[in-house]
Structures are given as structure tokens and as C-alpha cells.
Amino acid sequence: MxxxxxxxxxxxxxxxxxxxxxxxxxxxxxxxxxxxxxxxxxxxxxxxxxxxxxxxxxxxxxxxxxxxxxxxxxxxxxxxxxxxxxxxxxxxxxxxxxxxxxxxxxxxxxxxxxxxxxxxxxxxxxxxxxxxxxxxPATTTRNDALTPAERTALHATARGHIVIGRREGHEFVHSRGNSVRIDTLRALEHAGLIAIEPGSAPPAFGGGPPHDRVRLTLSGATAVTAFLGRGPRTPEPSVPRALGAHTAAPPARAH
Missing domain, CATH: 1.20.120 (Four Helix Bundle (Hemerythrin (Met), subunit A))
Structure with a gap:
């Protein structure tokens, strides 16, 4: 997977x-x-x-x-x-x-x-x-520590749907489909589950500034496999719970 x-x-x-x-x-x-x-x-x-x-x-x-x-x-x-x-x-x-x-x-x-x-x-x-x-048989995995908001964000990241932009000095998240909050992404980044690559995504309009692409790390991809295919995701709560810190891993790559 x-x-x-x-x-x-x-x-x-x-x-x-x-x-x-x-x-x-x-x-x-x-x-x-x-x-x-x-x-x-x-x-x-x-x-x-x-x-x-x-x-x-x-x-x-x-x-x-x-x-x-x-x-x-x-x-x-x-x-x-x-x-x-x-x-x-x-x-x-x-x-x-x-x-x-x-x-x-x-x-x-x-x-x-x-x-x-x-x-x-x-x-x-x-x-x-x-x-x-x-x-x-079902087993307890690290996925149990993820909130619905975090699972939603990881799933959208895996689909290539998440970029971060800036407007008047403030960061904003552009996501197709489900709404994803910037603090959810920062919690996932802190946990080493995603990497944010500055200026690697195309701008929203011609001549505009490039966006920052959000990508899964290897740890993030492993976390996604724990809940992938287990049925509908729980709706995202209004305030996500922060994750504990983990060692960051490089973005997932094919072998």
C-alpha cells in the first residue's frame, strides 16, 4: 500500500x-x-x-x-x-x-x-x-491517536489535494473537497507525518505566487495505510486535537 x-x-x-x-x-x-x-x-x-x-x-x-x-x-x-x-x-x-x-x-x-x-x-x-x-483481525495501531480532522487531512494530502498559500501575510489552506485547517496541518507536520515544500505547487492564477505543496512523509504514508480501506471517515470536528511530537521522516518515495 x-x-x-x-x-x-x-x-x-x-x-x-x-x-x-x-x-x-x-x-x-x-x-x-x-x-x-x-x-x-x-x-x-x-x-x-x-x-x-x-x-x-x-x-x-x-x-x-x-x-x-x-x-x-x-x-x-x-x-x-x-x-x-x-x-x-x-x-x-x-x-x-x-x-x-x-x-x-x-x-x-x-x-x-x-x-x-x-x-x-x-x-x-x-x-x-x-x-x-x-x-x-483488527489490531490497535498508531492510527488510534489521530483525530478525525487529522485523518481527513492525511487522506486529502495523499490525493494531492492540499496546498498552502499566503494572503496579506496570513497562511491559508486550499483543499479540494473536505475543509482542512492550518493548525491541523501544523500538528501533523510537527508529528513528522507530512512535509511542506515551499513554492513547489503552481499558483492559483497566472502570474501569482506559487503555493506550498503538502506531502506525506514515509511515516505519514504508513499512518494512512492503518485507516485506509476501513470504511467512511468520521466527520471532521471544529477544533482538531494536537498530536505528540515524532521524528520526521523524508517524503515517501517509490522503490
Whole structure:
């Protein structure tokens, strides 16, 4: 499951960079990055297949979802390759505006193909987790120390839905879906479950300041696996409870 959460995180980073980089650099960087992600998807598929469990409907669907993600990412590779080819073609006085537009169009198509990738990887992780939890007796985990607000924040972070911005000197959280409070994130950061990377996410509008991306650490990804696939999350309370301090771990990465 941690591998699938790392895959979701890798796609979030890929999408952030592709949105932030100038086309001339983004096409080349994105092409290489997307190729790596195709391989990561195929490795994740094999990891699911290697699970010592009966391959029922749930695991089969989890596998198919990642295979579909590999196909979509492969299509993104082709669009980015076309953008690279356009950039590398000999220039002529009449070409630049049209060529620039085509490069931007190809990059945009590639971005659209992987836009939902973090959520798809998380859905597969949830499916695998539900099977594991169903086949094993319930155990007490560190997850018991997390509040509903903290679990909501970690889940949204895993989906690539959390960034932090600033307005008039004040921090604010931008989250798609569930509301997440800045003090909840700071508690999770203090506990070593998330890392906040300044300026790594695209701005909310053209020419605006970049946002800070919130990512799971390895400890955070492990914490998410403890409650992933266990059914609906409890609604978030208005005031989250602080966590105790833990040693921070680096952001989760695929192996």
C-alpha cells in the first residue's frame, strides 16, 4: 500500500512541475518524468499481483485501475514527445507563434491525462487495504491517536489535494473537497507525518505566487495505510486535537 501512496505522490509532483515549468523545459522534463511513471505503474501492478492473497474482484479492479493509469501516462508520454519534437524542429520566420501554440497544446493534453492520477492510485491503495483488513483481525495501531480532522487531512494530502498559500501575510489552506485547517496541518507536520515544500505547487492564477505543496512523509504514508480501506471517515470536528511530537521522516518515495 505504501508503494501505491508513493505512486500517488510521484504523480502529484509530476503534475505540479508540469504546470509550473516553462514549455521549453517542461516538455523535456515532463517527457522523462512520464516515462518513469509508466514504469512505476507497471511495478505497482506487479506488487499487487505478488500480494499473498486470493485475487478476487477487489484486487483485480485495483490492478486494472493502475494498468489504465499506465496507459493514460503512456499517452501523455506521446504528447510530450510531440512537444519536444516541435521544440527541436528547425525554426522559420513564419513558424514561431503556431509552433508555440502547438507545444502548449500538447503539454496541456499531457497534463489532462495525468490530472486524476493521484486519486486513481489512492483508490487502488484503498481497495488493496480493504482486502488486507478484511482478511486480518483488527489490531490497535498508531492510527488510534489521530483525530478525525487529522485523518481527513492525511487522506486529502495523499490525493494531492492540499496546498498552502499566503494572503496579506496570513497562511491559508486550499483543499479540494473536505475543509482542512492550518493548525491541523501544523500538528501533523510537527508529528513528522507530512512535509511542506515551499513554492513547489503552481499558483492559483497566472502570474501569482506559487503555493506550498503538502506531502506525506514515509511515516505519514504508513499512518494512512492503518485507516485506509476501513470504511467512511468520521466527520471532521471544529477544533482538531494536537498530536505528540515524532521524528520526521523524508517524503515517501517509490522503490
Amino acid at each position: 505504501v508503494r501505491l501512496l508513493a505512486l500517488a505522490d510521484s504523480f502529484t509532483q509530476h503534475n505540479d512541475q508540469l504546470a509550473r515549468l516553462q514549455p521549453a523545459y517542461g516538455a523535456t522534463w515532463g517527457h522523462t518524468s512520464a516515462q518513469v511513471l509508466v514504469s512505476a505503474c507497471l511495478e505497482a501492478v506487479q506488487a499487487i499481483v505478488d500480494q499473498p492473497m486470493y485475487a478476487g474482484v477487489t484486487l483485480t479492479e485495483a490492478t486494472l485501475r493502475i494498468k489504465q493509469l499506465a496507459v493514460l501516462t503512456g499517452q501523455a508520454v506521446r504528447h510530450l514527445a510531440e512537444a519536444k519534437a516541435q521544440l527541436g524542429a528547425p525554426a522559420s520566420p513564419s513558424d514561431p507563434p503556431t509552433r508555440s501554440e502547438e507545444v502548449a497544446r500538447q503539454i496541456q493534453l499531457a497534463r489532462e491525462l495525468t490530472a486524476l492520477a493521484p486519486a486513481m492510485a489512492l483508490e487502488s491503495a484503498s481497495a488493496v487495504a480493504s482486502e488486507i483488513h478484511r482478511r486480518r
